[in-house]
Amino acid sequence: MTRAEAADLPDADALRTPDRLRRRASRLLSQLTVRSDRLITEGLARADARKWHYAVLASLQEFSPASQAELSRRSGIYRSDMVGVLNELAERDLVERTPDPADRRRNVITISPRGHRHLDRLDVLLDDLHDTLLAPLDPAERDQFVQLLTRLLDHHAGAS
Amino acid sequence: MTRAEAADLPDADALRTPDRLRRRASRLLSQLTVRSDRLITEGLARADARKWHYAVLASLQEFSPASQAELSRRSGIYRSDMVGVLNELAERDLVERTPDPADRRRNVITISPRGHRHLDRLDVLLDDLHDTLLAPLDPAERDQFVQLLTRLLDHHAGAS
DNA sequence: CGATCAGCGTTAGTCGCACTAACGATTCAG
C-alpha cells in the first residue's frame, strides 16, 4: 500500500528531499511561486503580454484615468518600472498617456477600447492558467487557499 | 462596522488594489513569497546563515555523507551554486569537503559536530520565523496551508 | 584495448524581478 512496496527500485530516494525542508512553508512558497510565475509568464507571453500589463490594465478599468504614481501604488509596481510598462502598453495602443493640464507634473493614463478588449482576453487566459495552477484542488480548497494567502499577505503588508 | 465607516478619511482608497488583482492566486503567491523570503533571509542573516546553508545541512543530517551533485539534487540548489554554498559552510567549519578516493570525480561532504549544532540552532530560529510568518493562522490552518502548498508543489514538480 | 558517452566539480555569465538613488520639473505649505 505504501511507497515501501516499491522495493524493486534500487536506490529510489537518490533525489529525495529531506522532510525538514519539504515542510517549511517558506520553502514551499518560494518553490511553488517559481513554478507559478513561470506558468503565468509563459502563458501571458503567448498573448504578447506580461503580468504587469494585466495589473495596470485591471487598475485602470477599476479606477478610471489615473496618474502613473497612482497606478504604481495600486498595482504595487514601482514607479521606476511603471515607465517601461506604460511604454509597452502605449506601443500596443492599449493605453493613452497625455500630460495632465491641471498638474503639469503628472501624466493622465487612460485605457483605450483596445485596452478593454485586451484586458478581457487576459482575464479568460488567466482564469485558464489558474485552473492549471490550482488543478489538484477542488473548488472549496481553492477558495480556502486564496483566503489563507490573502490573510497572510494582508498581515504582512503593513510597515516594512 | 465595516471599513466604510472610515468616512473621515478623504480619499482613503488612493492606494487600493483592484479586487481582480488581489484575488489571483499567482499574485498572492508572489507577493507573499517576497515577504516570506525577506523575513527568512533577514532572520537567518542575524545568525550568519543563509537559506541554502540550512538546506544543505538538513540534507546532510538526513543522508549521511554525500557528494555535491547528490546534495544538489536533494536540496534543489543548482550544482553551479552549490560550490559557493559549500565554500561558505567549509569556511565556518560546519562541513568538511574531501575528495572521494573511490570516485575521484566526486567530493565527499561531511557535516561536522559544529555543523550539527548550527543546524539545531537554525531549526529553532526557523521555527520562530515561521511562527511570525504564519502568525495570523491557527495551528489547524497552518497545517492546512502547508498541506495545500505541498499538494500543489508536488503536482507541478514533474517534467519541466 | 580503445573510443564514446555520461557524470562530476567549477567558472562564468544571462535574465528577470524587487528595489534604491538621484535628477530636473512642478506644486504645495508655512
Place this chain on the structure above:
DNA sequence: CTGAATCGTTAGTGCGACTAACGCTGATCG
C-alpha cells in the same frame, strides 16, 4: 518667498533561478 514634497524618468544594485562550457574521471561496449 523659501523649503519640502510629489511627479516622471534614468540609471544602477542585488539576488535568485538558470544555462553553457570547461577539464577531469568513470562506465559502457564493440
